[in-house]
Amino acid sequence: MGLIAENIDDVLRKIENAARKSGRDAKDIKLIAVTKTVDINRIKEAVEAGLRIFGENRVQEALPKLKELGRIVSWHFIGHLQTNKVKDVAGNFDLIHAVDSLRLSEEIDRQAKKRDIVQEILIEVKLSEEESKFGMPEKGVLPLIERASEFENIKILGLMTIPPFFNDAEKTRPYFKRLREIRNEAVKKGFNLSELSMGMSHDFEIAIEEGATMVRIGTAIFGERK
Numbered sequence: 001m002g003l004i005a006e007n008i009d010d011v012l013r014k015i016e017n018a019a020r021k022s023g024r025d026a027k028d029i030k031l032i033a034v035t036k037t038v039d040i041n042r043i044k045e046a047v048e049a050g051l052r053i054f055g056e057n058r059v060q061e062a063l064p065k066l067k068e069l070g071r072i073v074s075w076h077f078i079g080h081l082q083t084n085k086v087k088d089v090a091g092n093f094d095l096i097h098a099v100d101s102l103r104l105s106e107e108i109d110r111q112a113k114k115r116d117i118v119q120e121i122l123i124e125v126k127l128s129e130e131e132s133k134f135g136m137p138e139k140g141v142l143p144l145i146e147r148a149s150e151f152e153n154i155k156i157l158g159l160m161t162i163p164p165f166f167n168d169a170e171k172t173r174p175y176f177k178r179l180r181e182i183r184n185e186a187v188k189k190g191f192n193l194s195e196l197s198m199g200m201s202h203d204f205e206i207a208i209e210e211g212a213t214m215v216r217i218g219t220a221i222f223g224e225r226k
Contacts, residue, residue, distance in 0.1 A: 003040060005049040008033075009206075009223045013116075015215070017206035029208060034077055034218030036061070037225045040068055046221065047073060047132055055097070055216055059085045066092055076162075078197075080134045083107045091115045097160045097197050097216075098124040100136045105148040112153035119153060122160040122197055125182060127173055127175045138182065145186055145193075158195030158213070159183050159221040176210035183211075 010029065014090060022069060032055040033046050035203055042067065043054065056062035057079030066075055077093040090111035099121045100106055108194040112119040121142060126135030136144050141159070147157060163175035176198050183193050199207025201220035208215065219225070 002045055002049075003223075004045045004221060007223075008047050008049045008051060009044065011217055011220050014205055015208060018025055018205040022209040022211075024208070028213060030214045031076075032078070032197075032214055032216045033221050034078065034216050035065065035222070036218060038218075040065055042222060043069065047175035051221075056093075061090045063088065064195045066118075086111050090119050091117050094120065095157065096121045098122070098134065099148070100124045100126070100134050102147055105151065105154060106143070109148075116154050117153065120155050120157050121148075122158050122195060123156060125159050125161045125179055127161055127178055128164045133162060133164075135161065138178075141182055142186060142189070145191055147192065155192065156191070158193040158197065160197035160199075160214075162200075163190070163198075163203070165202070169206050172203045173206050173210060176207045176212065180211040200220070 015029055016026045019029060030053055032053045033051050034055045035043050036057045047064055053074045053076060053077040055076045067143050074094045074097045077089050077095040080098055081089060086107045090108055108119050123141060124135040125141055126133050126137055145156060159179055161175060162181045163172045166172060179196060179198055183196055186193050195213045196211050197214040199212045199215040204215040204217060
């Protein structure tokens with residue numbers, strides 16, 4: 001067994017333990033392997049080890065990987081998406097994680113309509129004051145869901161967030177808890193939002209305890225980026 005396969009086993013074991021701790025079924029949690037800066041051969045190792053969902057942050061880096069591996073796996077676009085790049089993302093990725101404005105939603109809907117598809121998306125929520133973070137501020141989330149839900153060629157599956165980085169992962173818990181609460185508030189208003197994309201290599205166990213259905217893991221699988 002190679003190092004990547006060993007790392008995957010370790011991550012899956014931690015997912016199982018965190019799910020059990022919170023009274024959940026690990027089968028309800030999707031592991032997304034983040035392949036930013038990861039070469040195609042190492043991605044293939046992860047595929048051989050059983051992974052089937054991969055997340056990319058940058059369009060130009062992602063497209064050659066999509067072309068080589070094709071759709072034998074599921075591709076998620078997890079990075080910040082500019083409207084002028086939507087034409088390269090809509091239809092090529094099964095899920096777009098970081099939709100943070102009505103304008104971006106409109107462009108995704110427009111490009112999806114051209115391709116005669118329904119593009120699945122998540123709304124990215126900004127829960128911190130960090131200027132480096134993207135996302136819709138909390139007060140704008142429900143209005144965005146209401147407006148974007150009217151588009152025929154996109155489907156909102158849930159919410160996504162990236163909390164601040166803390167050396168003590170426990171400090172991320174309030175952010176994950178709040179995202180779950182926002183999702184639950186939207187569900188009470190009649191929106192079907194089943195997915196919560198939250199948690200990365202250093203804090204995914206806390207995220208799972210707070211309800212994550214998708215965790216985005218790069219470093220814990222592939223090692224530090226070079």
